Amino acid sequence: MSSVATWPTQAETWLDQRGKGAWIAAMVLGFIFFWPVGLALLAYMIWSKRMFSRCSKRTHSRHYGFKSSGNTAFDAYKSETLRRLEEEQDSFESFLQRLREAKDKSEFDAFMDERAKKARETSSKDDEPIEA
Structure with missing residues (x-):
């Protein structure tokens, strides 16, 4: 069973x-x-x-570990290198996220500025006297 x-x-x-x-x-x-x-x-x-x-391989490195080579010095070096690479990848991904957020904010700010400019132009046209 x-x-x-x-x-x-x-x-x-x-x-x-x-x-x-x-x-x-x-x-x-x-x-x-x-x-x-x-x-x-x-x-x-x-x-x-x-x-x-x-990345499924990255997940496996954390969940299952790696097969030992039999050489403890090499295994320690490999483990440290992989840990460092994962940290670098995480920091790079967070950098890219911050970059995307900054780009989104600047695009949104430009949109809002353009919208406000159009609103001012429209209100200034409405304020002009009508000639008969």
């Missing part, structure tokens, strides 16, 4: 280790062989946010 309960978990782990492409391939094959299976996989991928995750 326990093997029946664990096979979905084992299949999920196996697909996670192979990345988003494996999930998509499983979904497509599910649609080809028996469409409800493909539909169920698609629903699960959307529900679990696997479909929209940015």
Whole structure:
């Protein structure tokens, strides 16, 4: 009975280790062989946010760790380098987010300035005396 309960978990782990492409391939094959299976996989991928995750390999490095090379010095170097790269990626992504927000703000401010200018022009035309 326990093997029946664990096979979905084992299949999920196996697909996670192979990345988003494996999930998509499983979904497509599910649609080809028996469409409800493909539909169920698609629903699960959307529900679990696997479909929209940015980088599945990055997630795996945090969840599963890495296979040891047998050399502790190299493993420590590799772990530190990957940690540093992830920090750099996170800081770069936050920089890009701040850049997008600043661009959005400047575009919105320009829109509001243009709108206010048009409103002033319209009100100044309304204030002009009408000649008969």
